[in-house]
Amino acid sequence: MSIGLLARALMMSTPLLYGSISEVFAERSGVMVTAIEGIFLIGAWAGFAGTYLSGSLFIGILCAMLAGVLTAALYGWITIYLKQHQVVTGTAINILMLGFCAFFQRVIFGVPTIPLTVKPLPVIPIPFLSKIPWIGQLFFTQNILTYLMYVIVPISYFVLYKTSIGLTIRSTGENPEAVDVAGINVEKIRFSMVLIAGVMGGIAGAFYSIGYLGMFATNIIGGRGWIAFAICFLGNWNPKGAFIGTLIFGLAEALAIYMQSIGGNGLFPNELFIALPYILTIVLTISRKSYNVPAKLGVPYKKEE
Amino acid sequence: MNEQFRDLLLTTLLAVLFGLIFSGLMLLFLDKNPIEAFGILFSSLFRDKYTFGDIFVKATPLIFTGLSFAFTYKANLFNIGAQGQFYIGSVISAAVSLSLQDEMPGALALIIVFILTVIGGGIWGGFVGYVKARFKTNEFLVSMMSTYVALNIMDYLLRTVLKETKGEYPQTDSLSKAVWLPKLVQGTRLHWGFVIAVAAAIGIWILLYKTSLGFRIRAVGFNPEAARMSGINAKKLYIITFFISGALAAVAGFTEVNGMQHMLVQGFNPNVGSEGLGIAILANANPIGIIFAAILFGILRTGGLIMSQMANVPSSIIELMQGFVMIFVILSYFVRSKLEIKREKSKLQKVAGI
């Protein structure tokens, strides 16, 4: 039973990883994507709508990516090019997405008598490897998005620390003037990172609707976009740290679902388990002593008066 | 100065207009006539005093949550936990009201409920300020997460201790009339909570601009280093600011529970926190501006609800309107700053004889 729990935890950490790693790249370049909750939400909705209408999960994921990137583009345009406040703009977009998704769910599907569902992402056991005792069930009996996660983490690490573009991204968040003076367009770098966050955030959101639950509801994300945001912070803006963070939170979530299902209500109330990831975030945020915050995180780059 | 104020009014009005236009365009997807629908929205606002009064009823908690965000914003702090502080305030209001309502005169009970709500919300919010002062914690994350914790505390209590005696739904018993906030205007739902809200806004304005505490808060918000060098203790201010901010959001719970709902229901007013943030933005964190921005959001919500009932438009139109209006207001900030720069440059060129 416990391996099943761990496997479930790994699955639950997938969307958090997509979200937090893209947030790492964006924040390393100096931009906090505070619209992340909204991006997750529209990813979830577009993924569901796309899948339901086309019958194909693949199309659904593409729709989610498209919706995510468009939303991120709006956010990036306002915060990077128009240089407006990141918290304020993110909040506006999050509210807008709430309305947008609920509204267009109505537009496309009306008011259904029974909830609409799709078949979620199938589990694809990898031949041979999935037969290995314990490890096979844990790592090699997952869905495609989770498998991609295994590749995304090392690639992210490599790009960030061992390539020229990674050096540029990191420098942009620390001292955009140095990058500007070196002849690189600061805004282009930041905007690209935000767009990537849009693509990955869209996929992350879609995971909840078409990868796991098989349906859509406006409260499906419930703050998990923010948890991905927090993980970037707690993971010290490092892909490795983000990965570890998502594993911890994935475990917390899987545990919560498990405790609820076995009716652990006797000992601890359900609500405690639901609140667990959030309490965990608070505790970890308080106890973290030192951070490598990118020096110019959140500050729009202005050149002339 | 006059030019800038004119710009402010003009661009804000245009922003609201564009926001509504875009929302209206979305209605076309439902084969609805936006002009007709918005016509219904605006005309129905004035059809009777009940509906008109509802605008201010809806605005009341928003004034408080808007003030809550704006107050910490002045200190360059981010209180994203207003929704949670609102829940805590609601829980305290409901619980204390229910336990005191038969024990003492209503007015006295109300005062005690109010005080306890202020203290409770203040402590819940003040905790964030405390960890920021003591551990240099990022208050954005902690305050945001605290909302979800508060939500679960409320859900738990509603399921157990506070649950109605009937035991059917996750909600409390109704409050007895003794502890209802008295009505302001008969024939409406408008209650004294609105007056308290406006008084709070004025009070916060006076605090910020006419007292030395407010001065110190603003100084820390603008330039914490210079403030420190001037002997201002930022840490103490973090705690005070978050306490006041949390208390403000909590009082929104008091006015909602004792003034409007007269009970505590699970999942009520799930957006007052973020709407308050939006209102603070609209009003550029000015306490008096927040009153007007809250009334605007009250109009959108009341009108939106009617529109959804009468024109068969989904209620999510409300969030669409709010979201679009907020985006356009942000764009208007940009437009205003560009106008300002252009104006200065052309003044200069005139002087230089170009």
Add this chain to the structure above:
Amino acid sequence: MNKDWRRHDYGAASLIKNGRMMNTPFFELRNITKYFSQVIANKDVSFPIFRGEVLALLGENGAGKSTAMKILYGLYKADSGDILMNGEKKRIHSPKDAMALGISMIQQHFSLVPAHTVTENIILGNVHGRIDWKAHEQEILELAHQHGFNIMPDKLVRDLAVGMQQKVEILKALYQNTHLLIMDEPTAVLTPQEAEVLMQFVRGFTANGNSVIFITHKLKEVMDVADRIIVMRNGIVSGDLKRAETNERELSRLMIGREIIANDEGNRRQPSKDSDVRLVLDGVSIEEHGQVPKLKGISFSIHRGEIFGVAGVSGNGQQELCEVICGAIKPTSGRIYVDEKDITEKEIRDRIEIGIGYVPSDRHKDGMVMDMTLAENMMLKTSSDKKWQRNGFLDKRELDAYTEAAIKSYDIKAPGPNAVVKGLSGGNQQKVIVAREVNTGTSIIVFDQPTRGLDLGAIDYVHKTILAEREKGKSILLISTELSEIFALADRYTVLYKGETQGIYNRSELTTEEIGLLMAGYGLERSSGNE
């Protein structure tokens, strides 16, 4: 337009002067004009730069020198005018364009990433794809060796001394194959000896046919090293001269528009020998475990009515010295006394009440709140004082009256007490701070780089104020990297090097060269060698 100040004939096709080919200029600015929202930064700025030439761009702060160079480097876009290279018009819309033409610029505030290593900083923007860290480190070591720089590629920039950081900037430019190197106030952060090393590099660099433009306001530097000098004043070019054909007097006249008289302090009251000691620092140190000590065994005292100077290159403990006296940092050992009372443990708040005033070097960060009004800034240190309160609320009338008085007596050019400080010029902003601190500092005033970035008029004003406060019997600590300022004002002074004082001297006790040695950490007894 008065053309008699032009000493060159640009019409000649080829002239050989000083062994360098004088043909088409390497680069040329023509009629460059630039506006910012409050000021005309450049108006019809035109001048050429020739190959193999060291060109000095001279002018007061705010004359428009940095702006013109930032336009040449593509950081700013001119509102009108052209840039030419070898006679052809070129479009320089970004540093990328400038670098493609072989131009590099080293700004006053270095464009380095403090959290990254030397290697990471140098190769930023100059590499593609996968990075072979080892190979690049090797390249950098060789390049550094070639030019006589001693650099460790894997050190973090924020751990390097400022002079070393400048070398990293220069290496970065060399790595990019620069042929025109622009340097903005390069010697501001160097000791006299380090400045000499820099000048040697400049001479070697230009001997190979490259060109250097350096922006400065220091007349002496210009006369030492420049081949040609462009003088700017209020956004226009007021002079274009060869060094051999001019002198300091003429240059300063072109810089300011009038003759300046060497700073004459007039009658000075000698501090009497038995004048009371007011401020005493006894063995003050700030030494964190495992880190380089910021201050080490600082001991000196300041009498009433005395100006005590602290010379030295920035970054040798000046900031920490100020902060330990005004209470922002507590020393790890040692005591501080004011009028024989131990104030070592007292907070900033208390020290303000004792009467310690502080004019910080970073006035925008530590000294004022840019978005607040003049009046609010005047109240910054005394906001909870009874004098501003009436029935618990702020007494605006009282504050405005007080501020008006300050505006008058300090001749601050501002619309009124409710003008936002952000809109004032640097000189007027500093006057606001000085006005406030002179009132706060009833017994002691600490001035840290008080005239940096100010025009000559404001500098004069600040100096007069410092002397006036001395007359009133206050104890003044004056920290400055400008030796001329120390010489003009201080009664006694010390030199700070790596957090330690290098002796205490009377006004005219040492020569510039001797002070230079102290600033670089060489004791006076030794003629060469290490600390």
